[in-house]
Amino acid sequence: MNGYLRVAALVPSVRVADFSYNAEQIISLMARADGAGVEVACFPELCLTAYTCQDLFAHELLIDQAETALLRVMEFSRSLPRLITIVGLPITYGGRLYNCAAVVHQGRLCGIVPKTYLPNYKEFYEQRWFASADTLPADAEVLVCGQSVALSSRLLFHTERCTFAIEICEDLWAPIPPSSYHTLAGAEVVFNLSASNDLIGKTHYLHSLIAGQSARSLCAYVYSSCGYGESTQDLIFDGHALVAENGRFLAQGNRFTMEPQFVTADIDLHAIRLDRRVNTTYAHSSAHNHAADHYRTIEIDMVEQQQFTLQRTIDPLPFVPAGNTLDERCEEIICMQSEALAKRIEHTHAKTVVLGISGGLDSTLALLVCVHAFDRLGKDRRGIIGITMPGFGTTDRTYTNALDLMKSLGITIREISIREACELHFRDLGHDGKTHDVTYENVQARERTQILMDAANQMGGFVVGTGDLSELALGWATYAGDHISMYGINGSIPKTLVRHLVRWMARTIADEYSAKTLLDIVDTPISPELIPADEAGNITQKTEDLVGPYELHDFFLYHTLRYGRRPSAIYELARLAFDGHDDRVPVYDEDVIKHWLQVFFRRFFAQQFKRSCLPDGPKVGSCSLSPRGDWRMPSDACSTAWLEECANL
DSSP states (O other): OTTEEEEEEEEOOOOTTOHHHHHHHHHHHHHHHHHTTOSEEEOOTTTTTOGGGGGGGGOHHHHHHHHHHHHHHHHHHTTOTTOEEEEEEEEEETTEEEEEEEEEETTEEEEEEEOSOOOOSTTOOGGGTOOOGGGSOTTOEEEETTEEEEBOSOEEEEOSSOEEEEEEGGGGGSSSOHHHHHHHTTOSEEEEEEOOOOOTTHHHHHHHHHHHHHHHTTSEEEEEEOOTTSOOSSOOOOOOEEEEETTEEEEEOOTTOSSOEEEEEEEEHHHHHHHHHHOHHHHHHHHTOGGGGGOEEEEOOOOOOOOOOOOSOOOSOTTSOOTHHHHHHHHHHHHHHHHHHHHHHHHHTOSEEEEEOOSSHHHHHHHHHHHHHHHHHTOOGGGEEEEEOOOTTOOHHHHHHHHHHHHHHTOEEEEOOOHHHHHHHHHHHTOOSOOOSHHHHHHHHHHHHHHHHHHHHHTTEEEEEOOOHHHHHHTOSOTTTTTOOSEETTTTOOHHHHHHHHHHHHHHTSOHHHHHHHHHHHHSOOOOOOSOOOTTSOOOOOHHHHHOOHHHHHHHHHHHHTTOOOHHHHHHHHHHHTSSSOTTSOOOOHHHHHHHHHHHHHHHHHTHHHHTTOOOOOOOSSOOOOTTTTOOOOTTOOOHHHHHHHHTO
């Protein structure tokens, strides 16, 4: 799939100093990797000899046999035109022995990378046998398997698909790992051939190192460490096989297994490149990386990528974490929102906060945040003024829920009907008041906002806005109506997350009476209630019937804002995300996805003018549409190219 690179961390069974056996095990995994569509495969440190050979590394026979084993790997690679293989072995140069990684492709030895940092403490004595890469001349070349090849720790391997680099085991544990320089020089993926023994508690630290390095360097990190078959004379090797991308693990193998490890993952190169383009700290560091001038780039001609189904699971709800993480996320968000609101209340010396309570999700979340902020400040909840403003489309269900919730939370309740004021305005405009057009709807929204702002003036407070991130993306708000406030508390919360936040509050914080009301609000269809209800009093104007399912739009929004993906890429990911693998969301077919993707981009471009003048509001997640920070877009930008790509899907 375009934009993704399939990699593998492979851990073969080995026998110490059994070169033929080790080569056979590696070749077997190479064949398996090629069959799985892997493009770059990484084996452990010194895998052709085994890591624990100790003083046998000084023997000429071992060195010669390691080269012979490498030749077997190279010969086999001729039959695997798509696969790049990285294996470990000792290499001699200038009378010294180096612990190296060899890069093999189609029978060619592309380059050899020696280890820089050699441990010589506690149980490790590598300096007894090996020299550091720092002892090599910058232009070193070595004759191996009949091929003259670059021997350097500063090699970049470049293909049409990606640029990668290599470091070996202890290199990662250095204060400034070589991979820091590799990535600043242009490497998007780092492969680590390792032989890290296991100790109690060490695994957690290793994981933090890999996650931190991949996040700090904005790269993917593939780690393969030796396992079963190494000598257990003093050490245990558990066979770590890990793939991380920008701080999170995509795949992990099983420790302490006697079977070979075969761990693959699809790396999102597009995401890595986007993060590097927009991260000015990374760009600044890269510009000042003088070591980049000393790198040599090795070109590798790869066969065109075969078609494959993406292995990694695409989350249909990227704003909503699964499992226990969701509870932690909800608690964190509520605290962030309430703290921001508390600061604004203190700074403005507001006596009250005023908000419209409709009985819908957004106003409910805003009210809960206000209550949380007042409680943290030690203020009387009666300073929260909840105003319900029934109009032509208000249903008994939402009206009752609004009143019940306000009563149970102990805030001040005001009810101001908008019917008479809107009817007068219709007459002033010459509108019949019966035609349910955009004027009919917007008159109501703006009347409500006028009431809220004037009531805030009257009561010494400010208006807390209720609109969420999804509505801002689609422009689903009346300009100068529900689009504005004095403080937009929900402005960076997407609709899919709002529902979970309210449900979490019902389950963990609210009393039994409030919880019942909150859960009914969660189950109520999303609607602005600007069109009259049907004869049975049910909501007729359902937002998702008009603008589309919010789980789709939030998915589109996330990949547009977070990764700047083009419509065709979002479409392909959405097909995988909504294919039925996740029971939290419905299945959507290709035509439905395509239709709403077009709607999303049409509305996203056309409605930017509303986002250009948003009120203040706290940013709580990685995506925001604030014109003062995260999203700066001209209101008259053309959507033609995006819509044409949607049409051609």
